[in-house]
Amino acid sequence: xxxxxxxxxxxxxxxxxxxxxxxxxxxxxxxxxxxxxxxxxxxxxxxxxxxxxxxxxxxxxxxxxxxxxxxxxxxxxxxxxxxxxxxxxxxxxxxxxxxxxxxxxxxxxxxxxxxxxxxxxxxxxxxxxxxxxxxxxxxxxxxxxxxxxxxxxxxxxxxxxxxxxxxxxxxxxxxxxxxxxxxxxxxxxxxxxxxxxxxxxxxxxxxxxxxxxxxxxxxxxxxxxxxxxxxxxxxxxxxxxxxxxxxxxxxxxxxxxxxxxxxxxxxxxxxxxxxxxxxxxxxxxxxxxxxxxxxxxxxxxxxxxxxxxxxxxxxxxxxxxxxxxxxxxxxxxxxxxxxxxxxxxxxxxxxxxxxxxxxxxxxxxxxxxxxxxxxxxxxxxxxxxxxxxxxxxxxxxxxxxxxxxxxxxxxxxxxxxxxxxxxxxxxxxxxxxxxxxxxxxxxxxxxxxxxxxxxxxxxxxxxxxxxxxxxxxxxxxxxxxxxxxxxxxxxxxxxxxxxxxxxxxxxxxxxxxxxxxxxxxxxxxxxxxxxxxxxxxxxxxxxxxxxxxxxxxxxxxxxxxxxxxxxxxxxxxxxxxxxxxxxxxxxxxxxxxxxxxxxxxxxxxxxxxxxxxxxxxxxxxxxxxxxxxxxxxxxxxxxxxxxxxxxxxxxxxxxxxxxxxxxxxxxxxxxxxxxxxxxxxxxxxxxxxxxxxxxxxxxxxxxxxxxxxxxxxxxxxxxxxxxxxxxxxxxxxxxxxxxxxxxxxxxxxxxxxxxxxxxxxxxxxxxxxxxxxxxxxxxxxxxxxxxxxxxxxxxxxxxxxxxxxxxxxxxxxxxxxxxxxxxxxx
Numbered sequence: 001x002x003x004x005x006x007x008x009x010x011x012x013x014x015x016x017x018x019x020x021x022x023x024x025x026x027x028x029x030x031x032x033x034x035x036x037x038x039x040x041x042x043x044x045x046x047x048x049x050x051x052x053x054x055x056x057x058x059x060x061x062x063x064x065x066x067x068x069x070x071x072x073x074x075x076x077x078x079x080x081x082x083x084x085x086x087x088x089x090x091x092x093x094x095x096x097x098x099x100x101x102x103x104x105x106x107x108x109x110x111x112x113x114x115x116x117x118x119x120x121x122x123x124x125x126x127x128x129x130x131x132x133x134x135x136x137x138x139x140x141x142x143x144x145x146x147x148x149x150x151x152x153x154x155x156x157x158x159x160x161x162x163x164x165x166x167x168x169x170x171x172x173x174x175x176x177x178x179x180x181x182x183x184x185x186x187x188x189x190x191x192x193x194x195x196x197x198x199x200x201x202x203x204x205x206x207x208x209x210x211x212x213x214x215x216x217x218x219x220x221x222x223x224x225x226x227x228x229x230x231x232x233x234x235x236x237x238x239x240x241x242x243x244x245x246x247x248x249x250x251x252x253x254x255x256x257x258x259x260x261x262x263x264x265x266x267x268x269x270x271x272x273x274x275x276x277x278x279x280x281x282x283x284x285x286x287x288x289x290x291x292x293x294x295x296x297x298x299x300x301x302x303x304x305x306x307x308x309x310x311x312x313x314x315x316x317x318x319x320x321x322x323x324x325x326x327x328x329x330x331x332x333x334x335x336x337x338x339x340x341x342x343x344x345x346x347x348x349x350x351x352x353x354x355x356x357x358x359x360x361x362x363x364x365x366x367x368x369x370x371x372x373x374x375x376x377x378x379x380x381x382x383x384x385x386x387x388x389x390x391x392x393x394x395x396x397x398x399x400x401x402x403x404x405x406x407x408x409x410x411x412x413x414x415x416x417x418x419x420x421x422x423x424x425x426x427x428x429x430x431x432x433x434x435x436x437x438x439x440x441x442x443x444x445x446x447x448x449x450x451x452x453x454x455x456x457x458x459x460x461x462x463x464x465x466x467x468x469x470x471x472x473x474x475x476x477x478x479x480x481x482x483x484x485x486x487x488x489x490x491x492x493x494x495x496x497x498x499x500x501x502x503x504x505x506x507x508x509x510x511x512x513x514x515x516x517x518x519x520x521x522x523x524x525x526x527x528x529x530x531x532x533x534x535x536x537x538x539x540x541x542x543x544x545x546x547x548x549x550x551x552x553x554x555x556x557x558x559x560x561x562x563x564x565x566x567x568x569x570x571x572x573x574x575x576x577x578x579x580x581x582x583x584x585x586x587x588x589x590x591x592x593x594x595x596x597x598x599x600x601x602x603x604x605x606x607x608x609x610x611x612x613x614x615x616x617x618x619x620x621x622x623x624x625x626x627x628x629x630x631x632x633x634x635x636x637x638x639x640x641x642x643x644x645x646x647x648x649x650x651x652x653x654x655x656x657x658x659x660x661x662x663x664x665x666x667x668x669x670x671x672x673x674x675x676x677x678x679x680x681x682x683x684x685x686x687x688x689x690x691x692x693x694x695x696x697x698x699x700x701x702x703x704x705x706x707x708x709x710x711x712x713x714x715x716x717x718x719x720x721x722x723x724x725x726x727x728x729x730x731x732x733x734x735x736x737x738x739x740x741x742x743x744x745x746x747x748x749x750x751x752x753x754x755x756x757x758x759x760x761x762x763x764x765x766x767x768x769x770x771x772x773x774x775x776x777x778x779x780x781x782x783x784x785x786x787x788x789x790x791x792x793x794x795x796x797x798x799x800x801x802x803x804x805x806x807x808x809x810x811x812x813x814x815x816x817x818x819x820x821x822x823x824x825x826x
Contacts, residue, residue: 090203096181097210103174104218113160117231120153140253140554142292145365147246154239161232168225175218260474292367303362314351337523343505346385350502357499360547372409382495397439405487412484429483433464436490449497456493460486485552500537532599586644593636597629672706675722692731740800742807749789750823765813766796771806773797
């Protein structure tokens with residue numbers, strides 16, 4: 001019915017529009033023929049207005065008819081709706097309102113964002129106060145500190161801005177949905193019918209109240225989010241301005257460093273236009289440094305917490321190892337072979353050295369005063385430790401370097417380009433070079449890490465000379481930076497070897513304690529363990545030293561950013577994308593896995609001497625150790641692949657490439673690798689077995705993934721590919737037991753040769769020899785007999801590990817026994 005009404009009404013409108021159009025055209029032509037042009041325009045406009053009014057009336061009539069038809073349609077539909085339809089409509093509206101409520105609820109997330117924004121605003125105020133104070137000796141390091149924190153605040157502010165925008169869009173869409181929440185057609189029918197409204201009155205009232213409450217909540221939420229967005233915008237503008245100011249100051253500071261700040265030292269000094277205007281009392285300088293240190297500690301509370309946890313763990317470990325250290329001091333053989341360097345004499349101070357030496361990883365951007373205090377504590381602790389280890393002349397030169405460190409650190413806080421301070425800096429820097437040379441000359445060349453200390457001394461002397469030259473030629477601030485870096489370079493280089501040796505002591509002590517818990521009290525080759533972990537420690541030492549050198553030279557910011565960009569830039573080769581940091585992490589993890597799989601052998605009881613390690617009881621343990629080492633390697637490779645972020649689908653490409661490589665010439669390598677895995681899990685060949693293979697005889701020393709190593713009786717170590725070990729016949733003398741039959745051939749001559757006497761003599765002698773298997777009686781064979789001479793072959797069993805000694809002892813004792821019975825043995 002509605003479609004017919006609409007069709008009829010459209011046809012009627014079309015006819016009326018055509019009629020009015022023709023009428024307007026006729027009137028326009030008539031007027032044009034009787035009047036001038038302006039009148040034509042006016043009459044035409046009037047006609048258009050009449051047409052538009054007519055169309056508007058027609059549209060209104062059309063809409064009225066459509067609405068009337070809809071009402072008729074709805075009235076017809078009302079008769080078909082049931083009570084369940086109305087209840088379902090109310091439930092739908094209620095669900096919509098609940099969903100809108102969940103979307104518009106602020107929650108604790110918005111509260112946390114507000115608190116974070118307040119904290120960022122407070123930090124901005126503190127940084128602005130600190131960087132607002134200026135003096136002539138610009139502390140570039142502190143300026144880099146504030147720039148780093150400001151960049152972090154900007155990043156944090158941007159993250160909050162993104163979260164706020166996301167939350168605002170959610171609430172805004174909830175508000176739009178709220179406007180249409182009550183537009184359900186059945187709900188509108190029910191709401192328009194007074195009888196239905198009386199039936200569902202309570203539910204409708206609750207929905208109305210919920211709608212009003214939701215409307216209020218969404219408005220308040222939008223207002224709250226708008227207020228937070230204003231804070232974010234203010235912080236963003238302020239942070240951007242602050243970063244620009246800092247960049248400008250750093251640019252000016254760089255120009256000032258390498259530019260001529262004052263006259264040459266031999267020239268007549270001009271009026272001090274810089275220092276007289278900007279020099280401040282000592283109290284103000286200390287106050288500024290105190291604020292910088294306080295702000296740094298407040299901003300790095302998480303790092304401080306990590307250091308405290310690390311310190312607690314170290315000292316708890318030391319408390320648990322107090323008995324072992326006490327036994328070591330008593331020269332107990334159980335621990336004497338470890339050759340501990342520092343942990344036995346100064347355990348607490350050695351751990352302090354470890355903690356303070358690791359600080360550059362956390363404090364690369366720390367204020368100069370903070371780093372100075374940490375370094376001074378480290379130097380004092382090292383001085384106490386080395387008092388008994390160094391000669392008095394070496395220790396005296398070291399104490400002069402410590403005194404120079406204190407003098408340079410204090411002077412760097414109050415740098416002003418006055419003549420007196422320039423002369424004082426010249427004296428300090430010259431003293432650094434002199435006492436550095438004296439220290440390295442007094443230090444014995446046999447001292448551990450002597451080459452390391454010598455290299456650092458050369459760098460320190462070079463920096464001191466550059467500092468002197470900069471001072472002479474008017475680069476006063478640059479001279480102060482180079483001088484501080486010079487004294488710091490040599491003192492840190494001396495303390496880092498103590499850090500490395502203490503870590504080695506801790507590792508060895510923990511390793512021996514674990515061995516004792518497993519019931520293994522044999523000494524092991526500590527030098528083998530030390531050689532495995534010393535290289536990683538050397539790399540850590542070099543990294544710590546370079547970090548502090550770059551930080552003291554105020555170039556750490558540029559270097560770290562450059563390295564970070566190099567490592568994190570995404571590179572693409574074909575369809576594979578990667579980062580250098582992932583590649584580096586991949587190889588580092590594999591390297592560590594290889595070190596661990598070698599060191600873990602000592603944890604399972606090995607001593608580093610294959611002659612002592614292998615017994616009949618420990619063969620199974622060595623097989624389990626091989627499996628453990630293999631699992632460590634596999635786990636390391638899998639972890640390296642996961643850490644590198646290499647997609648699994650890309651692995652198929654690599655596997656395919658390996659397949660091509662295997663087909664083109666890597667069959668031998670893959671064969672040896674697979675054969676090694678089979679040998680490890682098969683159990684037919686174990687560490688310590690006496691074997692013969694491929695013309696070589698000896699004891700199995702190692703079963704690797706590519707080759708196996710056997711140790712011959714001559715002391716040679718023969719490496720045989722695992723493919724040969726698996727494909728050729730292998731004679732294993734110790735597969736089921738460690739017994740081997742011994743054969744002795746000799747002749748006896750004498751006037752009276754009694755076979756009974758000969759047999760009894762041989763049985764008595766053989767049974768009394770150590771390492772002879774007595775449960776198997778010797779077999780005596782007469783191979784040839786003459787009137788006064790007979791030839792014999794004696795066969796008996798002995799332990800395979802001592803078969804040569806047993807055979808030698810048997811020959812000697814048999815010869816002596818037959819001689820006593822007037823028989824000659826040949």
